Amino acid sequence: MSNVLTYDPYDYAMHENPYPTYALMRETAPIFRNEEVDFWALTRHADVYAAGRDHTTYSNSHGVSLELWSKDIAKRQSFIAMDPPDHTHFRALISRAFTPRRVTELEPRIRQITRHYLHTALDTGGDFDFIADFAQNIPADVISELVGVPAADRRQILHWSNESLHREEGSGAINASSANATRKLQGYYQQLIADRRTHPGDDMVSALIAAEIDGERLSDADIGAVLLLLGVAGNESTTKILGNAWYQAARHPAQRNIAFRPGRIGDWVEETLRYDSSGQMIARLVTRDVEWHDTVVPAGSRLLLIFAAANHDPRVFPEPDAFDLDRDTSKAIAFGTGPHFCLGAALARLETRIVLEELVAAVQEDYDVGTPTRMHHPSIRGFRSLPTTIKPR
Secondary structure (H helix, E strand, C coil), X not given: CCCCCCCXXXXXXXXXXXXXHHHHHHHHCCEEEECCCCEEEECCHHHHHHHHCCCCCEECCCCCCXXXXXXXXXXXXXXXXXXXXXXXXHHHHHHHHHCHHHHHHCHHHHHHHHHHHHHHHHCCCCEEEHHHHHHCHHHHHHHHHHHCCCHHHHXXXXXXXXXXXXXXXXXXXXXXXXXXXXXXXXXXXXXXXXHHHHCCCCCHHHHHHHCEECCEECCHHHHHHHHHHHHHHHHHHHHHHHHHHXXXXXXXXXXXXXXXXXXXXHHHHHHHHHHCCCECCEEEEECCCEEECCEEECCCCEEEECHHHHCCCCCCCCCCCCCCCCCCCCCCCCCCCHHHCCCCHHHHHHHHHHHHHHHHHHECCCCEECCCEECCCCCECCEEECEEECCEC
């Protein structure tokens, strides 16, 4: 292993552009060790894919992030911090709201929400913040409607969700503000559950209250953990994908020209997911001694599966550092793989496609982006702010 190779997922400078470091890791340290933070990392596509599908050897039982690592994390993170069969039971319950048919049925409402926020942004005269004024509001409203959060509370939920994800530089620690935001979200969802127990509605909270696993009803704590997971994940992933797509197309005008052509928005979405995914990695617990590239990773180790590095592996994607809407993205693993494949992937793709369709229909191709403000998080990549100047069609 090269002495000059360092990788710290809590380093804010790394968040600006981790891809050169990922490339060094793939080629010189395909099983990378960070002694100080105490983790191993896989970066090659074949390795990440194989480990992602082996939930027996690489367990989710301690969660999916190093900074929240705990044997009790399922109390907060619900089914993403479980392995089969518990994970299978919980996921089956939640997946009813995310079947292909249910997701497709959301399209008219997503388009309506998008047009509302787009018209508001266009009324500013052409200068607005793509994230704060526009993109983050759409998935926040969509997931809130699914869950059953009243319209009057959605901006507050979005604010707490954003705050809860802050991580301190160097340590990944959760500061007082982020911890307080999480507590407020938990308290809000507990109140919502109590209300739905008295006044059921046509929403996910009511459905979870009525649901059973092996003949047993879910506790308020179980339901609250699901809502916390869906609320934060439902807000963040699509918002960051949208910002990354808008930013990368602006940085690559020739590809933006392709993206704005009829029928090419799906390619824009998929290449963004490969090239600059909002979900960079997940952590797993190694349950037995395993060997990777002539190195033994002992049982009990923490292992990062870096999807974003795998999606730049030249063994699978020729010229991986080129943003190319004509490439084959079928082997990209932006949403993971195996039993923990992202439950909301279809919804995130649908939301992203609809928003980009509405933008292409409403604005001219030669938009400009200013200096963005990046969100700092070890596993979520995207922007807090993205100044944008557009000209309406």
